[in-house]
Amino acid sequence: MVTVKTLKPYYIKAEKDVVRVIxxxxxxxxxxxxxxxxxxxxxxxxxxxxxxxRKVVNTADRFAFQHGKDVVYMTLAELISLPDFQMQLNTIVEPYYRNEQTASKKEKKDDTSLIIQELERQNIMRMIDKALDEYDEEAFNDLVKQL
Known part of the structure; x- marks a missing residue:
């Protein structure tokens, strides 16, 4: 029977597409x-x-474990099949997924804000055109100030 005793990263490197646990x-x-x-x-x-x-990319990689002179090799796929390994790994990398989601939500919010600003600007431009068509100088001046 194989169980994980300790799993702590030496360091974690978060890249654009992957999280690397060293x-x-x-x-x-x-x-x-x-x-x-x-x-x-x-x-x-x-x-x-x-x-x-949120899946392990390098499942074919082999990890070596040593006890005295005895060395045992296990692939990452074998390690992933251990429930305690999967649980500890998820605990380690979860903050990096949250940061990605938060950043993604912020980008979407920024994009939405830009779209709304552009739509408002286009609406003001249409209202300026309407004021010009109707020779409404007061409305025209007010609208130009809003740009």
Whole structure:
């Protein structure tokens, strides 16, 4: 039976499309048949998650774990199948997804605000045209001030 004992990132790098969780020696260990195996960065040393889909991208990467002279290799797909691994990983990267969602909502709000401003400007321009057609100098002057 395999369980995750410790999963702490050495550091996390949030890029535009992926969140990279970089692992180091003392920060990641698993229990295999009641023996603690420490992560060693022999092959893979990072977990990449898509910010869009929230799924692990590099599932084929192999991670090495050592207990004394015994070294065990596990693919990231095998690790993902462990419920405690998935839970701890989600806890680690959740703030980076929230930041992405918050930024996305803010951009949408900014875009909406720009669209509304442009529509208001176009409406004022139409009202200016109408004031010119009707020879309404007072309305024309008021509308020009609003631009």
């Amino acid at each position: 692992l180091a020696y003392q920060y990641f260990s698993v229990l295999i048949h009641k023996q603690v195996y420490q992560f060693i960065p022999v092959e893979a040393k990072e977990i990449r998650l898509s910010r869009k889909t």
